[in-house]
Amino acid sequence: MIMTKLSKILIFLAVFAVLWPLNLIAQESAPVVVVPTYRPSATISVSDKGEASVKNAVVFFVSGKALYARTYWGESYVKWTIRINDKTDLIKKFGGKIEVGDTKVGHILDVEGPLVAGTDTLNITATVIRDLTLEMEKAGFSGKVxxxxxxxxxxxVAVDSGKEVTVKVNSSTVIKKGAIYIPLSKIVYGDTILSVDGTYHEPTKTITANNVEVYQTKKIFEPKNFEGILKSISDTELPITAVVSIGGVDYDFYLGEKASILNAKRLNAKLQRFVVGDRVRLYGKIRETNLNEVDAEIMRNLDL
Structure with a gap:
């Protein structure tokens, strides 16, 4: 009798020794469920055909194409299994498309779809999942500053739809006016924004811009007269580069071999007679790639 009891004890210990490590492995591999701290009150409605609408479901676990959520009322809650398939429309709060993996633990969802029949728990096959936590959208606008x-x-920017959108730029934002890259300081009231694209936040009407394209009138590139003070000249024979100060801004004028060099009376003149400080008048057109560079055909010294 004593041997029988001893045999049973030994068998139990042997089984325990085998199963206990397996139990520890199972505990280590079991998913950790995180209970979100933000729990908005939920609203649920179900039609007589089993079509459900769930508002403010809180995700507490994600597994592939299944989301596990809770709907809260104070400290009380109901668990949901939300099934996703290829026909499920997954969208952000304001309508932008998302992927299954974009929804994380703690996100708040509005879900629509039929209840799954024959289950002991609340299961819904989602036709639409709106992730209310994802408020940022990719967007683009145009309009006037x-x-x-x-x-x-x-x-x-006052955009075409009539609303005003705040455009926020950072160190990685690319701003172009025509063919020229410009800093934010060159954008002024009245400028036409052909396009701005980036990440848009609807509640604050703010877009963090990736790219901004500003309209550049072509009139500025038409040939015209320039007048200023000669600051330097590269040579005494053509072709040359002359630096001229106009209204406190330095411009580089490029004159080719066929350019005309004139005096105040519009007669041919020698470049050797041009000195720093002379008043000069030039005729040419601004380069589209740099507003401070001008291709000139004529340079006239008003002090000769």
Whole structure:
């Protein structure tokens, strides 16, 4: 009798020794369920055909194409299994498309779809999942600049739909005016924004811009007269580069071999007679790639 009891004890210990490590492995590999701290009150409605609408479901676990969520009312809650298939429409709060993996633990969802029949728990095959936590959208706008605030790295555009959008720029934002890259400080009231694209936040009407394209009138590139003070000249024979100060801004004028060099009376003149400080008048057109560079055909010294 004693041997029988001893045999049973030994068998139990042997089984325990085998199963206990397996139990530890199972515990280590079991998914960790995170209970979100933000729990908005939920709303649920179900039609007589079993079509459900669930508002403010809180995701507490994600597994492939299944989301496990809870709907809360105070401390009380109901668990949901939300099934996703190829026909499920997955969208952000304001309608942008998302992928299954974009929804994370703690996200708040609005879900629509039929309840799954024959289950002991609340299962829904989702036709639409709107992730209310994902508010940022990829977007693009165009319009007129109505305010510029370089201090806050922003400007405001009145877009075609009539609303105003704040455009926020950062160190990686690319701003072009025509063919020229410009800093934010060159954007002023009245400028036409052909396009701005980036990440848009609907509640604040703010887009963090990746690219901004500003309209550049072609009139500025038409040939015209320039007048200023000669600061330097590269040579005494053509072709030359002359630096001329106009209204406190230095311009580089490029004159080719066929350019005309004239005096005040419009007669041919020698470049050797041009000196720094002379008043000069030039005729040419600004380069589209640099507003401070001019291809000139004529340079006239008004002091000769």
């Amino acid at each position: 109505v305010r510029a605030n370089n201090g806050s790295n922003t400007f405001v």
